[in-house]
Amino acid sequence: MxxxxxxxxxxxxxxxxxxxxxxxxxxxxxxxxEDWDERRIKVMYEGLKAKFNQNLDLQKSLLALRGRTLVEHTARDSFWGDGGDMAGVNMLGQLLMQVRDELINDKNQGIIFEES
Structure with a gap:
């Protein structure tokens, strides 16, 4: 929070x-x-993990982007996004790719069970 x-x-x-x-x-x-700048990354990561673990349709959409670079392209935000010129941090894109890669790893290890 x-x-x-x-x-x-x-x-x-x-x-x-x-x-x-x-x-x-x-x-x-x-x-x-006071330490929100440090906390916000973990909070976003945990929220994204929960979102994609709870919604199989969203999970499949994210997994379909395997191997692609994900970018939050927005001129209004150079931390969560790319700042509109690809020079921003793109933290949201980085976290989405991390969650995607963890899901792929979990699937490869048989941890994720798909709905039948």
Whole structure:
């Protein structure tokens, strides 16, 4: 969680649209963990892992991109995305590729069981 105040985190989680959740999450009026810059990568990674482990359709879509470089192409974000010019960090793309590679490794080891 980005905020130590659980009730505010719940308010964000219960937002009726992604845009409303984003606006609440980006609000400067609430305290954010001092080490959020370090925490945010782990939080995103854990969220992506859960997302692709829980939704087999999304998992199959991600696995279909095996061997491809994944890029969050956006000029508005040079950390999660590429900054629009491929010079950004592209952390979201890196994490998606990490999750994909872990899923492939798990499949190769017989850890993931497909729905029949």
């Amino acid at each position: 980005k905020f130590p105040d659980y009730s505010y985190s719940e308010e964000i989680r219960k937002a009726t649209t992604p845009n409303k959740a984003k606006k609440l999450g980006n609000s400067k009026r609430h305290f954010i963990y």
